[in-house]
Amino acid sequence: MYSRIAGTGSYLPERILSNAELATRVDTSDEWIASRTGIRQRHIAADGQTTSDMALIAANRAIEAAGIDKSEIDLIIVATTTPDNVFPSTACILQDKLELHGFPAFDVQAVCAGFIYALATADNFVKGGSAKCALVIGAETLSNITDWNDRGTCILFGDGAGAVVLKASEEPGILQTRLHADGRYRHILKTEGRMKAGGLDGSPYIYMEGNAVFKFAVRALADVAEETLAAAGMQQSQVDWLVPHQANLRIIESTAKHLGLPMDQVIVTVDKHGNTSAASIPLALDEGVRSGRIQRGQTLLLEGIGGGFAWGSALLKY
Template sequence: MIRAVITGTGSALPARRVSNAELAETVDTTDEWIVERTGIRFRHIAGPDETTATLGRDAAKAALAAAGRSAQDIDLIVLATATPDQTFPSSATKVQAMLGINDCVAFDVAAVCSGFLYALHVADGMIRSGAARRALVIGAETFSRILDWEDRGTCVLFGDGAGAVVLEAEETESRGILSSKLHADGRHNELLYVDGGVSTTGTVGKLRMKGREVFRHAVVNLSTVLTEALTLAGLEAKDVDWVVPHQANARILEATAKKLGLAPEKVVVTVDQHANTSAASVPLALDTAVRDGRIKRGDLLVLEAMGGGFTWGAAVVRY
């Protein structure tokens, strides 16, 4: 059986690290207010020379190094983002050029915070079908560019960053991506969206969110899709070594784990250090836990996320 195996992980963060206290100097908020409601303490904000594509490139380089591969080994790049460098061409092709790859399949996926799960699913399918052998799957965002810095309910929640994995085709039944499950429900557009667009306002727009309602949907949807993905793989919650979730809010992570009966110590949490980096948050958290030694070869992981749309999904991976 051909499976897509994660052979390397990488991540990249902008140089500027912003604490809650620093943010409180310009936004009507406090460190205590942010920590109590979200668990966030820091976020990274991209500078003028840092973009979604440059962060994606740096994360990809780190993942390639971890996998022991060169850029020329890659025949597919799928980049998940809601904040591309340009309307077109795709940020994936910009990363491709920066890595010095003359020709490979490269495209973006837009599913907001679920983007990395969608991108992983697409790359997994292409590898299983034989359309690709080695892929870079990247989640990269510069959400600071679309925040309303006068809206304390949203601007404190997000940060910039990128994460990446190298996926390789391997004949195995014991490791790799064992299952994945995706969903979308466009009826909830008004709960989490950007109020601009090319064909509507001709502007980039700013992020708008009804946080309380998003929270309610997130807990139900994430716990459900996690169970669905495990069932597809013939596994149960008790088999899971680590949950690597979208890092939106510490309270969502706690509530989801409780609903599934998972011990809190099995959940990888980086939201306190990076805030919500949208499509970058799952691969960023994965790379953090791999590099600090928590996640080891052979561990069973569940990756899960929910984002605007609504979109949501989960993948079961034997690392």
């Protein structure tokens, strides 16, 4: 038994924040941002628009694409770093908004690797027989934890949500997943703020040591791609599409080069979406599917890395 992606969906807020507009707030320019990151714009959630609000739209679009009735869903996993509340989980809030109840719903927190962690978890539920139809979502409102006066980070992040419906199938679907983490690097990329005695203890904003993150990410993503392909007994040449976490165009290009893939076999959305953390891979996947580039039967390699460090990949037949 495999778990197989039956449908994809995504949502981006209407508000677009361009590099040119950012340059009126902090000392930067469109050329400076684009040349270093590949980012041209990002989407920002409206006032009062929550992570679960965006997840709901992406989820409904994935359900429609899968051609299922929502009553078939028996598992919801939401990957997010920016939940609606401390608790309950965003997954439980989403479950309520979908007017569903009674089955497992929970969040996964692995930052930019969150969707891969959630997908691997759902895959194990389905393969083990504990679920038959899972809704897996990556959703983020990173604008809530972005310091808009810090030009080193505010240029990078955006909001959005992506979703997949994962169904039990006898046809090949997810072939291999690999997950890793190394907490020794937890100080390099973090948001350390926490609730304490009715107030906030620590900074509520994203902190990042950019060069250190870049160096680790390039090496880790190359290694996990090789590991995942080897576990499946497949060659790099058998990959039709690389669907990477959209953090930085240079990291994406480096990963593709290591795999021997031309950039026209890589789904790139970082220019339009920025870094949307756990939402970036499902957003890119949905764009690839809806644009007609990703076709049924093709082999996809999804991979991402985020704070923790946490990283992972998934090899699948779409």
